Amino acid sequence: MLISKGLLLVILLIFAPLFAQAKTPPEVLQPYKQYVSALEAGDVDEAGARAEQAYNAALRELGRDDPLIGTLAHNLADLLYDDPDRQIKLYRQAIALTPMMNADDIIIVAQRWVALGQAHAVRPVSPLVDFKSSAKDISEGWEFIEEQSLQDTTFGGEMMVLKGWAAASLNKVDEALSWYEKADVIFSGPNHEYFSLLEYMNKVLRGKTLIVYDRNIEGAIVLQDVMQNLEGKLPADHPYVKDAFNTWLWARSKIEQSGDTENAATAGVCKCWPYDEISKKAPVPIVRMPPIMPSAAKRSGRVMMRFSVSRDGSPEDIEIIGYTDKVFIRSASRAIKKWKYDVNEDHSYVDLQKIVTTISFLLMTERGKLLPENEMTMLLNVGE
Structure with a gap:
């Protein structure tokens, strides 16, 4: 430095x-x-x-x-x-x-x-x-x-x-x-x-x-x-x-x-990576399997993922965009593979590409107190 x-x-x-x-x-x-x-x-x-x-x-x-x-x-x-x-x-x-x-x-x-x-x-x-x-x-x-x-x-x-x-x-x-x-x-x-x-x-x-x-x-x-x-x-x-x-x-x-x-676009939220290619007609999830909390997790965390959706509604080509702790990546990847989306004939190829979502992991103490993330930011895998 x-x-x-x-x-x-x-x-x-x-x-x-x-x-x-x-x-x-x-x-x-x-x-x-x-x-x-x-x-x-x-x-x-x-x-x-x-x-x-x-x-x-x-x-x-x-x-x-x-x-x-x-x-x-x-x-x-x-x-x-x-x-x-x-x-x-x-x-x-x-x-x-x-x-x-x-x-x-x-x-x-x-x-x-x-x-x-x-x-x-x-x-x-x-x-x-x-x-x-x-x-x-x-x-x-x-x-x-x-x-x-x-x-x-x-x-x-x-x-x-x-x-x-x-x-x-x-x-x-x-x-x-x-x-x-x-x-x-x-x-x-x-x-x-x-x-x-x-x-x-x-x-x-x-x-x-x-x-x-x-x-x-x-x-x-x-x-x-x-x-x-x-x-x-x-x-x-x-x-x-x-x-x-x-x-x-x-x-x-x-x-x-x-x-x-x-509403975000109207208010002035810009279109920037990885959102610049997201279609307004993206499919809607109909099944979202929750992730399993990793036993090694010490605090809450998040994983941001980008993927495409096949014609049968299954996520594919899954990428990890960012994460707060690597310990959550495997569980998040396993969970999202079990998701299903509502895909119909009106969805074009572009509509099914580059969908972005975040999977959150909330870890509580035995008394129900939330253990917050170490940082309120993500470590990026790509786009830095």
């Missing part, structure tokens, strides 16, 4: 004071300089190793309450993409150790609150994730934004996105959607001063929330801005673009299954 020039500039501007600190021990300063050099070269692994070295040296040489520890904790946290739990701890430490002496310190703390909230939001869902703790951190960050009158700035918009995520995590759907809409206003307003990935994250989260609660057409339209990268600020292979496209596929599948395709 390469560091963008814009991000590198921000990092260097924030942390340049380290060079000016005459009392910084060489055991800390040397790995810090190596960290900066690695960032400039785009070597994230080396930068992470040197950031870790500088942080640990500072703990030994300076003690845990030195403000410099906060800076180095932030450096290290920014590079711990695969360890969000540790990221969260380090961002908390960085916030606690930031001296509030001037306007620059306020900006740094605001950045750290946003980074802390993002670390919560991107953490993979697991039984160990405490959404109430996440919401508490994000609420404290929002309180800081309000105290500093930053609500109408980009920082405010970013924290609104995270407030929405926290509300959605606690099943407060209307509150979540309200925060997402407020963030959209900020990102479109005159005080939005720099590009933020949370602009895109806001749309992805809003689209997902709408789809989860069966507002599929609305959700699909929101996701199209990201999926098609209409603003052009992200590379085509950015995770947010892929995430939006995958979730959009899910929305389109739900729209298709509910028979709401014409």
